[in-house]
Amino acid sequence: MSGFPPVVRAAWVNRPIDEAFHVFTSEIGAWWPLPSHGLFGDASASVAFSDGQLVEQSVDGSEAIWGKVLAWEPSVRLVFTWHPGGDGEEASEVEVVFEADGAGTRVVIEH
Numbered sequence: 228m229s230g231f232p233p234v235v236r237a238a239w240v241n242r243p244i245d246e247a248f249h250v251f252t253s254e255i256g257a258w259w260p261l262p263s264h265g266l267f268g269d270a271s272a273s274v275a276f277s278d279g280q281l282v283e284q285s286v287d288g289s290e291a292i293w294g295k296v297l298a299w300e301p302s303v304r305l306v307f308t309w310h311p312g313g314d315g316e317e318a319s320e321v322e323v324v325f326e327a328d329g330a331g332t333r334v335v336i337e338h
Contacts, residue, residue, distance in 0.1 A: 237335045239328060247332035248302045248325050252276055266291045266312045281307055294318065309338065 240247050250258070255274055262270045267285040274283045274293070281293040291312040298306035302325055308318035319338060326333040 233337045235335065235337045237333055239331055239333050241331045243330075244302045244325050244327045244332045247334060248305075251323060251325075251334065252299075252305060255281075283311070294321070 242250065253276070255276065259265075259274050261272050261274060261283070262268060265272050265274065265283055267283065267289070269285060271286045272283055274281070276282075276296065279296045281296070283291045283293060292315070293311040294308040295315065295318075296305070296307045297320070298304060304325065305323045307321055308315060309321050310316075310318035321336065321338045324335045324337075326335070
């Protein structure tokens with residue numbers, strides 16, 4: 228962990244809380260900009276939460292671990308380490324909180 232203060236961002240999404248959690252976690256590969264924010268620089272690569280980790284996989288099968296899941300509470304919160312391609316020794320931590328807000332969901336990310 229660094230000595231820097233956390234960065235906190237929030238967004239309101241027009242989806243029920245269970246759907247918002249599902250899209251963030253199970254469909255991360257559909258919305259994450261892999262060509263510009265992936266380790267393999269390839270739109271054909273994939274990224275997914277799998278076996279307690281966040282993993283990017285290239286088309287040739289190479290894998291890069293982005294982080295380890297520390298807490299998985301459906302429709303409530305997700306906490307994971309963040310060290311794309313690193314060994315995890317200097318990982319930061321990301322917490323994503325989901326809050327019902329009217330007809331939608333407020334998603335708060337702290338990193």
